[in-house]
Amino acid sequence: MWTPGRRSAACPRASDAPIVARRDAARDRPGFSVNTTLLLVQVLNGLQLGVLLFLIAAGLTLVFGVMDFINLAHGVQYMLGAYLGAALAAATGSFWLALLLALPAALAFGLLLEFLVFRHLYERDHLSQVLATFGVILFLNEGVKVVFGTAPMQMPLPAGLTGGVPIMEGLLYPTYRIAILAAGLGTAGLLWFLVERTRAGMLVRAGAANAPMLDALGVNVRGLFLLVFGFGAMLAGFAGVMAAPILSVEPGMGDNLLILAFVVIVIGGIGSVRGAFIAALLVGLVETVGRGLLPDVLRLFLDASSARQAGAALASMLVYIVMAAILAFRPAGLFPVRR
Amino acid sequence: MAEPLLELRALHKSFGGLRVTDGVSLEVMQGEIHALIGPNGAGKTTLLHQVSGTLAPDAGRIMLGGRDVTHLPMARRARLGLARSFQITSILPGFPVLENAALAVQARRGSSFRFFGRASREAALNAEALAALAEVGLEGRADAPAAALSHGEKRQLELAIALAMAPRVLLLDEPLAGTGPEEAERLVRLLSGLRARYGVLLVEHDMQAVFALADRISVLAEGRVIATGTPAEIRADAAVRAAYLGEDGA
Amino acid sequence: MSGAPGRAERLVPWLVFAGLAAAPFIGFGEGHALTLLARAMIFGMAAVALMLLVGGAGLVSLGHAAMLGMGAYAVVVLDHAGIVEAWIVFPAGILAGAVFALVTGAVAIRTSGVHFIMITLAFGQMAFFTTSSLAIYGGDDGYTLFGRTEVLGARWLEDRLVFHFVCLGLLAGCWALVEALLGSRFGRVLRATRDNETRARALGFEPWPYRLAAYVIAGAIGGLAGVLLANATEFVAPAYLAWQRSGDLLFMVILGGLAGPHGALVGALAFVLVEEWLSHLWQHWRLIFGPLLILCVFFLRGGIVGLLRRG
Numbered sequence: 057m058w059t060p061g062r063r064s065a066a067c068p069r070a071s072d073a074p075i076v077a078r079r080d081a082a083r084d085r086p087g088f089s090v091n092t093t094l095l096l097v098q099v100l101n102g103l104q105l106g107v108l109l110f111l112i113a114a115g116l117t118l119v120f121g122v123m124d125f126i127n128l129a130h131g132v133q134y135m136l137g138a139y140l141g142a143a144l145a146a147a148t149g150s151f152w153l154a155l156l157l158a159l160p161a162a163l164a165f166g167l168l169l170e171f172l173v174f175r176h177l178y179e180r181d182h183l184s185q186v187l188a189t190f191g192v193i194l195f196l197n198e199g200v201k202v203v204f205g206t207a208p209m210q211m212p213l214p215a216g217l218t219g220g221v222p223i224m225e226g227l228l229y230p231t232y233r234i235a236i237l238a239a240g241l242g243t244a245g246l247l248w249f250l251v252e253r254t255r256a257g258m259l260v261r262a263g264a265a266n267a268p269m270l271d272a273l274g275v276n277v278r279g280l281f282l283l284v285f286g287f288g289a290m291l292a293g294f295a296g297v298m299a300a301p302i303l304s305v306e307p308g309m310g311d312n313l314l315i316l317a318f319v320v321i322v323i324g325g326i327g328s329v330r331g332a333f334i335a336a337l338l339v340g341l342v343e344t345v346g347r348g349l350l351p352d353v354l355r356l357f358l359d360a361s362s363a364r365q366a367g368a369a370l371a372s373m374l375v376y377i378v379m380a381a382i383l384a385f386r387p388a389g390l391f392p393v394r395r
Numbered sequence: 396m397a398e399p400l401l402e403l404r405a406l407h408k409s410f411g412g413l414r415v416t417d418g419v420s421l422e423v424m425q426g427e428i429h430a431l432i433g434p435n436g437a438g439k440t441t442l443l444h445q446v447s448g449t450l451a452p453d454a455g456r457i458m459l460g461g462r463d464v465t466h467l468p469m470a471r472r473a474r475l476g477l478a479r480s481f482q483i484t485s486i487l488p489g490f491p492v493l494e495n496a497a498l499a500v501q502a503r504r505g506s507s508f509r510f511f512g513r514a515s516r517e518a519a520l521n522a523e524a525l526a527a528l529a530e531v532g533l534e535g536r537a538d539a540p541a542a543a544l545s546h547g548e549k550r551q552l553e554l555a556i557a558l559a560m561a562p563r564v565l566l567l568d569e570p571l572a573g574t575g576p577e578e579a580e581r582l583v584r585l586l587s588g589l590r591a592r593y594g595v596l597l598v599e600h601d602m603q604a605v606f607a608l609a610d611r612i613s614v615l616a617e618g619r620v621i622a623t624g625t626p627a628e629i630r631a632d633a634a635v636r637a638a639y640l641g642e643d644g645a
Numbered sequence: 646m647s648g649a650p651g652r653a654e655r656l657v658p659w660l661v662f663a664g665l666a667a668a669p670f671i672g673f674g675e676g677h678a679l680t681l682l683a684r685a686m687i688f689g690m691a692a693v694a695l696m697l698l699v700g701g702a703g704l705v706s707l708g709h710a711a712m713l714g715m716g717a718y719a720v721v722v723l724d725h726a727g728i729v730e731a732w733i734v735f736p737a738g739i740l741a742g743a744v745f746a747l748v749t750g751a752v753a754i755r756t757s758g759v760h761f762i763m764i765t766l767a768f769g770q771m772a773f774f775t776t777s778s779l780a781i782y783g784g785d786d787g788y789t790l791f792g793r794t795e796v797l798g799a800r801w802l803e804d805r806l807v808f809h810f811v812c813l814g815l816l817a818g819c820w821a822l823v824e825a826l827l828g829s830r831f832g833r834v835l836r837a838t839r840d841n842e843t844r845a846r847a848l849g850f851e852p853w854p855y856r857l858a859a860y861v862i863a864g865a866i867g868g869l870a871g872v873l874l875a876n877a878t879e880f881v882a883p884a885y886l887a888w889q890r891s892g893d894l895l896f897m898v899i900l901g902g903l904a905g906p907h908g909a910l911v912g913a914l915a916f917v918l919v920e921e922w923l924s925h926l927w928q929h930w931r932l933i934f935g936p937l938l939i940l941c942v943f944f945l946r947g948g949i950v951g952l953l954r955r956g
Contacts, residue, residue: 126759128892173939180942182759183705187899188942190892195935202929315770315888318763326759365780372774376767380752383764387755447847473849485847487840498837501830502849508858509830517830560848 093227098348099341100223104233106340107240111295113317113324113332114247115288121327121393122263123178123281126185129169129192131314133289137162137296138305139200142211151214151301158297159290166289170282197307208304236298243291244333251329260284316343319379325389335390339375346374398461400425400594401477401564406445406455408438408618415441416452417618423564423594428586430597430605433615439598440482442615443568446596447479448472460563473502478562482569482598484549486556488542491515492533495541495552496524499559527559528552531585547574554582558589565595571604583607606630654953658820658907661914665813669806679805680877681921686812687873689913690819692897694866696909697823699898701832702859703839705762708749708769709894712864714886715741716871718776721788721881725781731796735872742868743861745772750860754853757842766888773886787882794876802876812873816910819866823906826862835859896938902948911949 116130140161144154173192177185213232220228251257259280263270271277296310303309320339324331351367358366382390399422408416415438423429431439444450446457448469457465464472473479487495494515500523501507501514514520528534531551536544544552550570557565570586571579583604589595590610599605605612606626613623614635622632629635668674668682691713698704716738723734749768753761782788793802801807826832838845838852845852875881884890893916901912919937923930947954 120759124759126762176943182762183699183895183899184942186705186707186762187892187896188939190889190896191935191938191942193935194889194931194938198929198931198935202932311888312770315766319767322760322763322767365778368778368780369775372778373771376771379764379767380749383752383755387760449843468851469846470849470851473847479847481843481847485841485844487837487844489836489840494833498833499848501833507830507834507850507855510832511825511829513828514830514833515828556844556848 093224094348095345096224097227097229098345100229100233100237101348102341102344103337104237104240104340105344106337107237107244108295108299109313109317109320109340110244110333110336111240111291112313113320113336114244114329115285115291116317117321117324117327117329117332118260118284119281119288120321122260122277122284125174125178126182126189127174128186128189128314129196130288130292130317131310132193132196133162133166133292133310134296134299134313135200135305135307135310136165136196137293138211138300138303138309139204139209139296140293141297141300142209142305143204145211145300146209151212154211155297159294162293162296163286163290166293167282167286169289170285174285193311197311201307206307208306209300211300211305213301230302232301236302239298240295243294247291247329248333256280256283316375319375321389323379323382323389325391325393327393328389328391331389331391338378342378343375347371350374397425399423399458400460401446401596402456402458403442403446404456404458406442406452406457408441408445408450408452414618416445419455419615419618419620421613421620421623423596425563425594426591427610428590428595428597428608430599430609430612431615432599432602432605432612437615438618439615440568443479443566443596443598447477447566473560473562476563477566478557478560478564479566480553480557480568480570482572484546484553486541486549486552488540490541491537492528492539492541492544492552493521493524493537496527496555496559497521499527499556500524500561503561524559527555530558531555532581547578550574550578551582554585563593565589565593567595567597567599569599570597571599571601579604651954654904654907654950657950657953658910661907661910662813662817665816666810669809674806676805679809681917683809683812683873683877685914685917686816687870687877688894688897688917689910690816690870690873691867691894692901692909692913693816693819693823693906694863694870695894696898696903696906697826697859697866698863699895700903700905700908701823701827701839702835702856704754704757704856704860705895706765706860706863707762707888707891707895708765708767708772709863709867710886710888710890711749711769711772712742712746712867713871713874713890714772714776714883715745715864716868716873717875717881717885718782718871719868720790720794720872720875721782724790725788729792729795730798731794731802734794735869738872739865739868742871743865746861746864746867747857750857750864754857754860766891769886769888769891773883773888776883776886783882785883787880787884790875790879790881793879794872808876812877815869815873819869820906820910822866826859827906831855831858896941900941900945900948902950904947904950904954908948908950915949 112130112134116127119125119127137158140158141154144157145151148154169192173188177188217232217235220230221234223229251260259270259275263277263280316339320335321332323338324335350371351364354363354367401423403419403421406416406419419442421429431442433439441450445452448467452465456463459472459475459477462475464475487498490498497515497520500520504520525534525537528537531554533548533551533555536548541552550573554570571582574582579601586595586608597605597609609626611623612626612629613620614629622629622635624632665682665686669679673679673682691709695706695709698706719738719741720734723729723737728734753764753768756764776782777785793800796802802811827836834845834850835855838850838855842852874885897912897916898909899912900915901908901910920934923933927933945951
């Protein structure tokens with residue numbers, strides 16, 4: 057995997073993360089410069105990436121909070137969700153049926169991984185957890201190639217959500233993207249309710265703050281964790297199914313989002329769902345809007361080609377610079393969980 | 396009278412609504428063992444944490460040799476001459492016994508930004524470290540891995556590390572905890588011999604040892620110092636008997 | 646670094662170096678074998694540097710490939726500017742790795758444990774995307790060098806055998822450096838902060854200057870390895886900085902064992918050879934490699950070198 061000839065499939069491609077932004081019709085219209093329409097589209101795209109990131113980061117941050125377990129393989133749950141969605145949609149011919157079937161399938165797969173690999177790692181150090189879950193990634197990224205082939209898969213838009221919604225004079229925004237945004241925010245609301253208002257949620261929060269104490273109180277921490285883990289796997293799978301119609305479904309698609317999700321939970325404060333939500337929207341916005349606007353902003357100072365070059369390079373760094381800046385002032389993130 | 400080596404001025408610390416340190420002032424002079432006693436939960440360890448720099452007080456001052464160290468991090472206080480032994484043994488388990496002490500010597504002997512030369516073979520460091528081990532009676536175990544020591548030996552090593560730092564002030568958090576009667580007696584003799592060189596702030600539950608060792612005793616109850624005096628004065632103090640000694644039966 | 650290494654273990658690095666020195670003359674002298682060994686030695690260098698962080702300082706970096714990338718892209722930038730002189734290229738690559746480590750390390754070192762893992766991963770990814778966006782150096786597709794670095798105008802490094810021994814010499818140098826660092830006063834403090842951070846602080850050692858220094862040194866060695874990597878393939882692409890590569894490097898360190906830098910040597914060799922062997926065996930060799938990695942984590946706790954200890 058080191059020689060140039062063999063590299064393309066194994067490595068994340070730069071176009072993955074910002075693809076949500078790049079694919080937009082509005083951007084390609086000639087003569088566009090910085091204006092409200094473009095900004096609005098960028099903001100909507102950013103929020104949409106944000107909610108997808110939140111769905112992935114929520115499971116990750118809770119799993120880490122309760123079990124002190126760092127799971128690199130959480131990103132493949134997202135990828136599996138997308139593949140399951142695309143395959144089931146092709147088999148059943150219905151997006152909705154595919155969504156309905158993919159969720160329990162993602163859940164089952166998550167629990168299977170927990171049983172086979174993860175549960176043997178809880179007592180181990182973070183280094184072992186990183187390596188073993190890295191092994192899971194290698195296996196599954198290759199596995200989907202064997203099962204589904206290396207060519208990207210497409211998933212059709214669900215019936216009823218094709219077309220666009222006029223959100224401004226002369227601007228149609230795709231209905232499905234608005235549906236993603238709504239579904240993401242709805243799930244976030246549901247999660248907030250579960251974590252803040254139910255008994256299980258209270259235990260999860262207590263576990264994130266102090267897991268040994270829960271154990272001492274006689275709470276079945278293993279069972280609680282299995283619940284959190286399964287739920288997190290399903291959320292990531294859900295994000296994958298939702299993203300499948302607008303992204304190309306391909307091996308390794310979860311890896312880049314995983315790393316952005318890490319950035320999200322580091323910014324938000326590990327173990328904090330509220331922090332993950334706010335940080336996810338922030339990261340989504342910075343990533344998308346920065347990428348869209350920076351070259352235009354730099355054009356004020358540089359010639360067009362240099363602005364494009366420097367803008368692209370700077371936009372790639374922007375999220376990480378924001379992360380570094382936030383950590384410089386708040387090393388434990390925006391909403392640190394008291395331990 | 397000379398300036399105190401260590402001086403706490405009106406320290407306050409609360410956790411939530413709970414006042415764990417409530418206006419504590421006390422001083423430790425050169426050559427003095429100042430013992431801090433009080434029932435469990437009186438706030439002794441929390442107070443030591445503030446002195447060593449693990450916790451920051453909400454209000455008040457900590458002076459070390461006349462210098463305000465209230466806001467200095469733990470490592471700076473250590474370099475200014477404050478050594479601490481921990482209630483729960485805190486050694487370097489992956490290091491040999493000798494190197495535990497040698498590192499303490501290294502901390503005050505020249506720069507540690509030396510990238511070459513085997514530190515474990517520096518004779519000057521090892522000689523001083525061995526002397527510290529000898530003082531606590533651990534010289535025979537110098538080459539053993541620290542993790543392999545018995546509980547009592549680890550307590551001795553803990554003390555040897557503090558001594559190897561050659562500090563001005565020693566903070567000892569229950570040095571006798573978990574040691575047998577013979578070992579305890581030996582440690583009491585050792586501590587007694589040490590007092591001339593340092594100022595010692597001692598937290599200890601073994602009342603016999605405290606009354607044998609201390610030059611002065613401060614009694615802490617619910618975060619407050621309710622009495623300070625010589626062992627004889629404390630023994631006679633009615634408030635102390637009511638608040639503490641009576642309950643404890645000692 | 647628990648306990649003193651036995652005699653068999655002390656021989657390990659010397660056996661590795663002797664084997665690598667003899668390899669070209671005992672049937673591994675043709676092109677493909679030498680290319681493979683050069684790769685193993687280059688990653689060995691990076692792994693030895695990573696060992697200083699993981700085994701020495703307890704800092705699990707998941708962004709070490711970025712250090713190699715900095716060195717490799719330093720070669721690209723200079724090549725693009727028409728500069729191919731080793732006495733400029735090598736120091737520039739080392740400096741690039743060290744400066745990147747200094748800047749990102751200054752943020753990352755403020756945290757520890759799992760935060761540190763995630764932040765180094767994030768900075769590695771930042772470097773990856775940044776190099777991908779540099780259209781002037783080929784962007785995603787990478788950059789083909791005009792030729793290998795020259796030494797005072799002479800094209801010595803083009804010779805496979807010379808390149809082999811340059812790699813070997815530098816690998817041995819890096820190993821000796823890390824070995825010396827870990828045993829020095831500096832290394833002793835570093836190991837103490839890993840063993841028991843509170844105790845180190847109570848002794849008067851603030852951990853961060855030591856950790857940052859280690860991080861910068863590891864970055865510099867990574868940069869050196871990157872210069873060699875660019876020369877070995879005469880091609881540089883963002884793929885060199887992919888986060889999976891950082892995972893590979895971490896696995897090399899653990900596979901060999903954390904007992905000392907010789908573990909990283911053994912781990913890198915074993916990794917590259919097993920990878921090569923498996924990838925010839927089956928197109929979907931990662932289906933075997935992934936589970937193999939998991940099994941190593943589960944059962945091979947002291948690494949390959951650890952097997953020597955148990956006897």
